[in-house]
Amino acid sequence: MTSLSRRSLITGAAALPLATPALASGRITWSMATSWGENAPGPGVSAARIATTITQMSGGRLTVKVYPAGTLVPAFGVFDAVADQTCQLGHTASVFNSGKIRAAALFTSAPFGMKPIEHNAWLAGDGAALWRALYAPFDILPFAASNTGPSLGVWTREPVRKADDLKGLKMRIAGLGGELFRRLGVTPVSVPPGEIGVSLKSGVIDAAEFASAVADEALGLYRSAQYCQIPAFHEPNGVAEALVGARVWEALDSELRAIVKAAFAAEHHLSLAESLRDGTAAMARMRDEEGTEFRAWPDGIVDEAAALAPDVLASVAEQGEALDGRIVDSYRTALAAMRGA
Numbered sequence: 001m002t003s004l005s006r007r008s009l010i011t012g013a014a015a016l017p018l019a020t021p022a023l024a025s026g027r028i029t030w031s032m033a034t035s036w037g038e039n040a041p042g043p044g045v046s047a048a049r050i051a052t053t054i055t056q057m058s059g060g061r062l063t064v065k066v067y068p069a070g071t072l073v074p075a076f077g078v079f080d081a082v083a084d085q086t087c088q089l090g091h092t093a094s095v096f097n098s099g100k101i102r103a104a105a106l107f108t109s110a111p112f113g114m115k116p117i118e119h120n121a122w123l124a125g126d127g128a129a130l131w132r133a134l135y136a137p138f139d140i141l142p143f144a145a146s147n148t149g150p151s152l153g154v155w156t157r158e159p160v161r162k163a164d165d166l167k168g169l170k171m172r173i174a175g176l177g178g179e180l181f182r183r184l185g186v187t188p189v190s191v192p193p194g195e196i197g198v199s200l201k202s203g204v205i206d207a208a209e210f211a212s213a214v215a216d217e218a219l220g221l222y223r224s225a226q227y228c229q230i231p232a233f234h235e236p237n238g239v240a241e242a243l244v245g246a247r248v249w250e251a252l253d254s255e256l257r258a259i260v261k262a263a264f265a266a267e268h269h270l271s272l273a274e275s276l277r278d279g280t281a282a283m284a285r286m287r288d289e290e291g292t293e294f295r296a297w298p299d300g301i302v303d304e305a306a307a308l309a310p311d312v313l314a315s316v317a318e319q320g321e322a323l324d325g326r327i328v329d330s331y332r333t334a335l336a337a338m339r340g341a
Contacts, residue, residue, distance in 0.1 A: 028256075029063045030088040030248070035075040035096060037194050038068040042215035043240045046146030046271045047091040050242065053263040062256050064089060075192035082243040083138040090243035091145060094131075095175035102320035103327040105175035107131050107142065109151075109237040111309040114335055116147050116272055119237050122334040130327045141249050145242035145264040146271040148212040149279070151232035153294070155216070155225035156207040157200065162298050172196055172208035177234030180305055180312050193219065200224035211238050212275045213282035222290045230294055233305055238275075239268075 032051055036044035051064035067087070069075035078092035098105035106113075107127075114122060123131070123144060131142050154173075160166065167185035171178075178188035191199050191208070199205045201224040208225070209232060210216050222228075242264050249257065286292040313332070317325035 027061055027063065028252075029065060031067060031072065031086075032064050032089040032091060033067045033072045033078045033081045033087045034090070035069050035078050035092040035193065038066075040068075040193070040215070041218035042148045042211055042271070042275065043091065043093070043146055044068065046240060046267050049270075050091065050145060050263050050267050053266065054260055057259045057263065058256060062252070062259070069192065069194055075194060076190070079138075079140070079243060082140050082245050085245055085247070088245050088248045091240060092243065093240050094142070098175045101134060102316050103134060103324040106316070106327055106331050107134075107144075107241065108175060108239050109235045110176050110313055110331070111180045111234045111236075112306055113236060113309075113313075113331070114338075115236050116149055116238075118335065118338050119239060120144070120268075121338060122331065125334060126330055127334070130323070130330055134323060134327065135243075136246075139246040141244045141246055143242045143244070143261065143264040144239050144268045146240040146267050147275070148215055148238035148240070149272055149275040151209055151211055151235040151238060152213045152216050152279075152283070153228045153230035153232045154207055154209045154234075155200065155221045156227045156229060157225045158206075159227045159293070159295060160229050160298060160301075163301050163304065165298075166301070169207050170205045172199060172205045172210075173234070175235075176312055176316070177209070179315065180234055180308055183308050183312070184301070184305060197221055197224050209235065213279040213286070214275055217282045217286055222286045222292045226291060227293050227295055228286075229297055231297075231302075233302055 032047060034044065034047045036042075036047060039045055039048050048066055051066045055063045072087060073081040076096050078090040079097050081087050082090040093108050094104040095108035135142050154171065156169075158165070163184070166181070169186045170189050171181060171186045172191040173181055173186070173188050174190065182188050189205050191205060193210060196208050196210055197220050200208055200221065208221060210219060210221065244260070252260070283294065287294060313328060317328040
């Protein structure tokens with residue numbers, strides 16, 4: 001697909017694009033649209049902290065103003081908003097882009113795929129360059145900019161006792177995990193993070209997954225679904241991306257570019273450490289105080305899912321473009337090398 005045809009996939013994100021960042025006495029202000037609620041534990045905290053870090057490290061030369069989901073653009077409109085120059089910076093997850101960019105999901109996670117440290121190692125190899133190439137037609141530069149770690153599990157209003165209980169289940173799930181569960185009989189449904197709880201409670205969906213124990217607890221998913229099926233084999237990693245408009249990036253001097261990159265990298269590592277540190281306590285609170293039942297998947301489901309996962313990954317290369325295939329090949333090769341396969 002050409003640059004122009006890739007761009008034609010973007011649906012308008014907002015009505016009033018910001019042609020250039022605000023300037024005053026040599027100072028720059030960036031708007032950051034996010035897919036998260038304001039200071040939402042996990043990625044929402046990361047977005048706010050990135051903004052503070054950039055502003056402080058630059059001595060106010062570059063100030064970042066955060067716009068949580070729904071205040072500037074919808075939760076799923078962040079990629080388009082950066083591409084259309086509605087904002088200069090976005091904080092979202094690549095998995096939300098996979099409907100129009102097949103291989104994008106791999107830069108968040110893949111079923112039975114890379115864990116956080118493995119994913120970092122891939123990006124330190126050729127992964128980051130492939131990611132930039134994937135987004136280049138949209139004039140966007142992507143960076144890893146927080147990580148909630150492995151997802152907690154799948155929340156259900158009724159316990160899953162056998163494989164047939166998945167048939168027809170309406171589940172909020174995105175990306176390649178959604179495709180995997182579709183092959184297990186589930187009906188994947190797209191729901192923004194901030195609407196998952198109310199969608200579960202109202203019966204719009206029967207099940208849902210989001211992110212780490214800390215993030216799921218903050219969304220109150222335990223209030224709408226008593227059962228949590230574990231482990232989350234569909235999403236062993238939880239990378240969020242920072243998206244920077246290529247034109248505004250080029251307009252920065254080398255010092256500001258270094259500050260922005262350092263802020264992203266620092267948050268990526270700090271957020272993962274916090275998620276792992278706080279996850280056990282969050283699970284204990286939901287179990288002991290809220291009555292959540294953490295249940296292992298019934299016999300056979302994990303094995304069946306593991307058998308299906310390679311074909312799900314292959315479908316990205318088969319149905320995508322040449323670059324999608326290169327990304328899949330790189331992902332597979334790196335994972336096999338790291339695991340000695």
